[in-house]
Amino acid sequence: xxxxxxxxxxLNIQEGKTATLTCNYTNYSPAYLxxxxxxxxxxxxxxxxxxxxxxxKRKERLKVTFDTTLKQSLFHITASQPADSATYLCALDxxxxxxxxxxxxxxxxxxxx
Amino acid sequence: xxxVTQSPTHLxxxxxxxxxxxxxxxxxxxxxxxxxxxxxxGPQFIFQYYREEENGRGNFPPRFSxxxxxxxxxxxxxxxxxxxxxxxxxxxxxxxxxxxxxxTQYFGPGTRLTVL
Numbered sequence: 001x002x003x004x005x006x007x008x009x010x011l012n013i014q015e016g017k018t019a020t021l022t023c024n025y026t027n028y029s030p031a032y033l034x035x036x037x038x039x040x041x042x043x044x045x046x047x048x049x050x051x052x053x054x055x056x057k058r059k060e061r062l063k064v065t066f067d068t069t070l071k072q073s074l075f076h077i078t079a080s081q082p083a084d085s086a087t088y089l090c091a092l093d094x095x096x097x098x099x100x101x102x103x104x105x106x107x108x109x110x111x112x113x
Numbered sequence: 114x115x116x117v118t119q120s121p122t123h124l125x126x127x128x129x130x131x132x133x134x135x136x137x138x139x140x141x142x143x144x145x146x147x148x149x150x151x152x153x154x155g156p157q158f159i160f161q162y163y164r165e166e167e168n169g170r171g172n173f174p175p176r177f178s179x180x181x182x183x184x185x186x187x188x189x190x191x192x193x194x195x196x197x198x199x200x201x202x203x204x205x206x207x208x209x210x211x212x213x214x215x216x217t218q219y220f221g222p223g224t225r226l227t228v229l
Contacts, residue, residue: 004155043117043205089155091155100158100161101218103155103157105153106155
């Protein structure tokens with residue numbers, strides 16, 4: 001069966017450290033993988049998109065890697081800040097024509113000051 | 114802010130009733146998708162409309178239906194509400210060109226539906 005797995009346990013780190021979140025998937029062939037941030041009671045907000053032929057993508061303090069052999073994406077936040085505390089969702093786009101996203105259940109990140 | 118709005122913010126209904134949720138997309142976006150998000154879960158795809166026609170559907174029964182209008186607004190209708198329909202309903206708009214994927218989706222704040 002198809003599965004997208006993100007750490008269900010919250011990730012707690014100290015301010016200034018690098019947070020690394022994992023997204024693993026099985027029985028999907030995504031052409032794109034996206035990461036979103038979601039704050040409580042709000043809709044997800046787009047952060048980064050990476051294509052299947054890209055290994056790494058960066059945007060300011062954010063970095064995403066995509067390994068289609070391991071079927072895994074890693075999402076890094078460097079120099080983390082308390083304002084980075086939120087739930088982070090990975091989403092797969094299989095480019096099936098319908099352009100809809102399949103989301104993982106998200107990992108909650110808590111950055112301690 | 115994404116420029117996508119949803120109404121109402123919160124809604125309480127009883128089992129068996131019908132509900133209509135509304136979404137206003139970003140101007141110029143030709144695609145709207147609706148998602149259901151249960152507490153502690155990621156959003157689950159309900160269906161998508163592209164240029165006012167349904168363009169894909171997730172694993173939801175026919176009592177979930179929708180419409181997309183030319184003025185960038187859309188609706189999600191749910192008939193015969195069940196307790197399990199209680200969730201956050203999100204709409205997301207995007208601009209799609211041809212068959213290429215990788216469209217960034219801009220989500221609204223959601224409508225919190227509670228079914229008693």
